[in-house]
Amino acid sequence: MSTFKGIHHVAIIAQNYEVSKHFYTHTLGMRIICETYREQRQSYKLDLQVAEEGTPSQIELFSFPNPPPRPSRPEAAGLRHLCLAVEDLEKAMADIKERDDRNLIEFEDIRVDELTGERFVFFADPDDLPIELKQVGKTW
Structure with missing residues (x-):
């Protein structure tokens, strides 16, 4: 336990x-x-x-x-990226883009995790921190 x-x-x-x-x-x-x-x-x-x-x-x-800049992305020692779980990947992406009034979001292509079958996509925050959205509970 x-x-x-x-x-x-x-x-x-x-x-x-x-x-x-x-x-x-x-x-x-x-x-x-x-x-x-x-x-x-x-x-x-x-x-x-x-x-x-x-x-x-x-x-x-x-x-x-x-603050000092991040040395490199995403292979610098320390936190690699932040992953947020979502139920519906396309809906989450559309919701975020709709609220992106400063046009900061550029999503990478959607990928499929070869081990879990879960779909995910990366984008970055204003400081270039990699953020992942992962669709959980539903595989394709």
């Missing part, structure tokens, strides 16, 4: 806080749980709810003055 109940959160440091905040809240439609400005760090911390039901899953979006 596993000690863990699931992934609670993933932390992301944004280069442009306002652009990333708009992307995650408006374009991806995540709900703000709490937004805090930390004066001593000149930093924002924005807690975002990824899913409305089930195990808590959050993104912590941070801002810091002059």
